[in-house]
Amino acid sequence: MQKLKTGLFLLPLLLFAGSVAAQTRIYIEPRIGYGTFRMASMKEMQQTLIKAVEVKAKATDTFGPHLQLGFNLLTNLGENSRLGFFYEQSSTGGRIAYEDYSGEIKVDNIVTYKALGLKLDRSEPIGESRLGFVTGIEANVFFSELRYEIYSRVYDYQESSEEQYAALGIGVKPYAGIQYQTERFHTLLSVGYLASGNRAFHVPGEKDQYLVRNRNNDKLEPGWGGLRFNLTFTFPISF
Amino acid sequence: MKKLLLLLYAAFLGLCFACEYRPSGEHFEEINPNPEIFAEMKLDPEKDTITVQGNLKVGFSISLPARELFGYQLLLDGHVISEGNSQSGSYYLQSAQYTDGYHTLRLSAITNLGSGSLGDKSGAELIEIYRTWVIYIDNAPPSAVAITSIAPADGQLKVEWQRYTRMGFRQYQVLKSYGNNYSVPVTTIEDNATTSWIDDAYVGGPVTYHIVTYATNSFNGLYSQPASYHYPSPSILEATYTSTNALTIKFSATPFYKNFREYGLTSEPDLYHYTFGISDTVVTFPDPGFGKNFTFKLAAYPRNTNQLPNWHVSFTEKQVAGYGTAWGPFGSQQMLQRPAINQFFTFSNDYFKTIDATTLQVKQSRFINFEQSYLQELNKNVVSEDAQYMYAILKDVLHQLNPVSLQTVATYQFKDLLPHTNYSNISIESVSNTNRLALVARGLFYRDSAFVVDMGQQKVLTKHRSNQFPKVASISPDGGMVRVNNELYKEQSNGSWQQQALPAHDLASLKFHPTKPWYVVVTGNTVRFYATATGALVKTLATEAILDTYDIDGASGYLYGFANNALYIYNTETGALKRKLGNMAPGSAFVYNDKIFAINNRYIPL
Numbered sequence: 001m002q003k004l005k006t007g008l009f010l011l012p013l014l015l016f017a018g019s020v021a022a023q024t025r026i027y028i029e030p031r032i033g034y035g036t037f038r039m040a041s042m043k044e045m046q047q048t049l050i051k052a053v054e055v056k057a058k059a060t061d062t063f064g065p066h067l068q069l070g071f072n073l074l075t076n077l078g079e080n081s082r083l084g085f086f087y088e089q090s091s092t093g094g095r096i097a098y099e100d101y102s103g104e105i106k107v108d109n110i111v112t113y114k115a116l117g118l119k120l121d122r123s124e125p126i127g128e129s130r131l132g133f134v135t136g137i138e139a140n141v142f143f144s145e146l147r148y149e150i151y152s153r154v155y156d157y158q159e160s161s162e163e164q165y166a167a168l169g170i171g172v173k174p175y176a177g178i179q180y181q182t183e184r185f186h187t188l189l190s191v192g193y194l195a196s197g198n199r200a201f202h203v204p205g206e207k208d209q210y211l212v213r214n215r216n217n218d219k220l221e222p223g224w225g226g227l228r229f230n231l232t233f234t235f236p237i238s239f
Numbered sequence: 240m241k242k243l244l245l246l247l248y249a250a251f252l253g254l255c256f257a258c259e260y261r262p263s264g265e266h267f268e269e270i271n272p273n274p275e276i277f278a279e280m281k282l283d284p285e286k287d288t289i290t291v292q293g294n295l296k297v298g299f300s301i302s303l304p305a306r307e308l309f310g311y312q313l314l315l316d317g318h319v320i321s322e323g324n325s326q327s328g329s330y331y332l333q334s335a336q337y338t339d340g341y342h343t344l345r346l347s348a349i350t351n352l353g354s355g356s357l358g359d360k361s362g363a364e365l366i367e368i369y370r371t372w373v374i375y376i377d378n379a380p381p382s383a384v385a386i387t388s389i390a391p392a393d394g395q396l397k398v399e400w401q402r403y404t405r406m407g408f409r410q411y412q413v414l415k416s417y418g419n420n421y422s423v424p425v426t427t428i429e430d431n432a433t434t435s436w437i438d439d440a441y442v443g444g445p446v447t448y449h450i451v452t453y454a455t456n457s458f459n460g461l462y463s464q465p466a467s468y469h470y471p472s473p474s475i476l477e478a479t480y481t482s483t484n485a486l487t488i489k490f491s492a493t494p495f496y497k498n499f500r501e502y503g504l505t506s507e508p509d510l511y512h513y514t515f516g517i518s519d520t521v522v523t524f525p526d527p528g529f530g531k532n533f534t535f536k537l538a539a540y541p542r543n544t545n546q547l548p549n550w551h552v553s554f555t556e557k558q559v560a561g562y563g564t565a566w567g568p569f570g571s572q573q574m575l576q577r578p579a580i581n582q583f584f585t586f587s588n589d590y591f592k593t594i595d596a597t598t599l600q601v602k603q604s605r606f607i608n609f610e611q612s613y614l615q616e617l618n619k620n621v622v623s624e625d626a627q628y629m630y631a632i633l634k635d636v637l638h639q640l641n642p643v644s645l646q647t648v649a650t651y652q653f654k655d656l657l658p659h660t661n662y663s664n665i666s667i668e669s670v671s672n673t674n675r676l677a678l679v680a681r682g683l684f685y686r687d688s689a690f691v692v693d694m695g696q697q698k699v700l701t702k703h704r705s706n707q708f709p710k711v712a713s714i715s716p717d718g719g720m721v722r723v724n725n726e727l728y729k730e731q732s733n734g735s736w737q738q739q740a741l742p743a744h745d746l747a748s749l750k751f752h753p754t755k756p757w758y759v760v761v762t763g764n765t766v767r768f769y770a771t772a773t774g775a776l777v778k779t780l781a782t783e784a785i786l787d788t789y790d791i792d793g794a795s796g797y798l799y800g801f802a803n804n805a806l807y808i809y810n811t812e813t814g815a816l817k818r819k820l821g822n823m824a825p826g827s828a829f830v831y832n833d834k835i836f837a838i839n840n841r842y843i844p845l
Binding site: 053054055057060061066067093094097098099100101102103104108109112152154155157 | 259260264266269355360361
């Protein structure tokens with residue numbers, strides 16, 4: 001898993017390092033996104049946890065929306081279409097918190113993903129202007145991580161623990177947007193919807209030791225789906 | 240260009256790692272750190288102070304709603320005697336292992352505070368809930384209670400005692416004794432709290448009580464010390480005679496009015512008075528009887544007789560002297576009165592005495608040294624009514640005595656006087672003013688005869704057989720008539736004695752008048768006087784009752800007799816009842832002149 005990730009990161013370098021024949025154009029696109037995360041399973045897990053601690057804990061943070069950062073690396077496929085890879089990462093988190101005179105409990109779940117996937121887009125200029133209408137689709141693999149942090153204190157006695165779990169998943173995101181083109185760089189503002197499916201969080205290396213979200217032993221998986229707004233800067237590079 | 244791209248790439252990667260999501264938020268709950276504790280601890284037996292004797296199984300239960308029990312301890316005086324985790328259980332207490340007295344039993348339970356806080360849910364807030372009881376151990380041997388008071392209460396007698404506070408009480412028993420070391424149980428009480436008893440039979444006198452306690456851990460009863468009480472029994476305070484010789488007795492009352500039934504004041508054989516009135520303590524006997532001293536007994540009788548056999552009547556006694564003037568005593572078996580010389584004669588086994596009938600002093604006394612017959616019925620000594628002639632048998636010899644000096648003036652042998660020599664059991668019965676002696680003797684074949692002997696001529700004038708017993712022979716003062724039992728003979732001019740025909744019952748009561756030439760007969764309520772010369776009825780006297788024993792006083796002429804336990808004295812001239820005295824036994828008194836003399840040596844004016 002680690003090797004694959006490393007390999008994928010190094011892929012752009014290979015693209016640079018290799019002397020690829022012909023004049024190619026590659027586009028380097030740092031991007032920033034903002035969107036919601038469904039996280040239905042995780043939220044249910046929080047409620048299960050609240051019941052389990054027997055005190056009136058509250059989910060003070062329920063996996064709210066967060067920035068996604070990533071970049072694309074594309075090359076022209078046709079006149080108006082492009083194909084490439086993209087990388088994105090984001091995180092969100094939830095918290096169960098409870099405090100009274102005798103102590104406190106805090107359970108933080110930080111979920112992060114690293115997504116690596118393929119991207120395909122098509123742009124159409126809008127009239128004579130510099131604006132263009134872009135549509136595209138992305139398909140990626142999610143490498144999710146859950147960091148499970150528990151902190152409790154009863155009077156003077158403190159206890160904390162941190163555990164890590166991993167999960168694999170896939171996602172598909174169709175999107176559309178408006179692009180402003182100049183010679184040196186483009187700016188795209190797009191909106192899309194990510195649909196994802198994920199496997200359960202499990203002990204790294206042990207697929208069978210997975211987490212459950214309720215008493216029926218239903219699996220705990222992240223849910224990355226949701227609405228996405230993206231702002232992408234395109235830097236075309238010619239060789 | 241490449242450098243720029245690499246720089247951008249590196250910066251971009253750096254940015255990526257910097258902005259990890261940090262969860263946020265806090266939630267504070269206000270929890271009461273001092274919640275109300277609801278818990279219940281129970282012990283069986285359910286008492287705050289438990290008295291223990293021997294062994295006791297103590298059960299306990301701990302109730303902690305909505306709480307968890309982490310453990311309990313049972314402690315006696317601070318030492319753990321039992322511990323565990325269950326919410327109920329029992330412990331077998333062997334009290335003999337501990338000293339007698341008060342101990343503290345504590346049941347202690349550890350549970351969570353129940354505040355609902357995080358610390359509470361984590362078991363970091365534990366509290367101890369406990370409850371204590373007092374255990375009183377009483378293994379000492381049982382001890383008797385004491386009687387605390389015996390006192391009159393509401394007309395009865397109340398006995399109070401200490402309560403038996405030890406264990407194993409079964410019953411109290413009250414024992415009562417009247418001082419004769421013989422105690423009888425009078426009540427049994429099975430209620431420990433009842434420590435008093437009302438004696439409803441006590442009306443006075445010395446009494447002793449015991450309280451006996453019976454307990455399960457003692458084989459025998461525990462006897463209290465005896466406690467005595469004595470309220471003086473009713474007793475005679477005063478005995479006085481009124482001017483009419485009625486006897487008034489005053490006595491003290493009993494204060495125990497609820498127990499009292501009646502008083503009984505008695506002097507046997509004649510005087511009785513019973514009354515239900517508790518204040519009826521002055522009793523007058525109008526005619527108590529003359530001539531005797533009284534021994535009065537007084538008792539108060541209780542209503543309750545169920546305490547038998549301990550129903551005890553306390554008598555008090557008082558001697559009350561009879562009324563009248565004392566005279567004598569003379570200890571005589573026979574007494575004769577002879578108004579002719581105003582003298583009494585007394586005859587006893589050792590002395591003959593003459594007594595002046597006015598001064599009542601002994602004038603003359605003759606020691607006869609028991610020379611008379613050992614058969615009392617033969618010892619009659621005779622004096623004629625005019626006190627001229629006096630005869631007595633001494634050592635089987637007939638003596639004639641001087642009535643004044645009591646000296647023997649002559650002696651006679653019976654063998655010379657009587658026709659035969661083998662008479663025995665001779666008794667002289669009476670002598671007339673003409674010196675005719677009537678005597679009775681037993682002859683051969685045990686046939687009794689009465690003789691009239693003329694002592695002047697020493698000649699038997701007449702003789703009559705008698706088959707009746709006892710034998711009575713009396714001669715009239717003039718000597719002309721003799722009664723032998725129920726036959727009357729009159730001397731005829733030719734010297735023979737003719738039997739007079741008189742009704743039999745008349746003859747049974749016939750007496751010769753001492754001073755007049757009459758004989759007297761009692762028929763029913765009539766006394767008749769007949770002339771001895773003619774047999775004509777001279778006088779009759781009506782009497783209230785049929786006189787039984789009667790006599791005529793030669794000095795006063797009164798006739799006196801006894802009937803129905805009373806003495807009647809009649810004036811024979813007027814026929815009037817001169818005096819009546821009740822409670823007089825027949826023959827207990829005689830009338831002489833102006834006095835009534837009691838044989839028991841008192842006299843009163845007539």
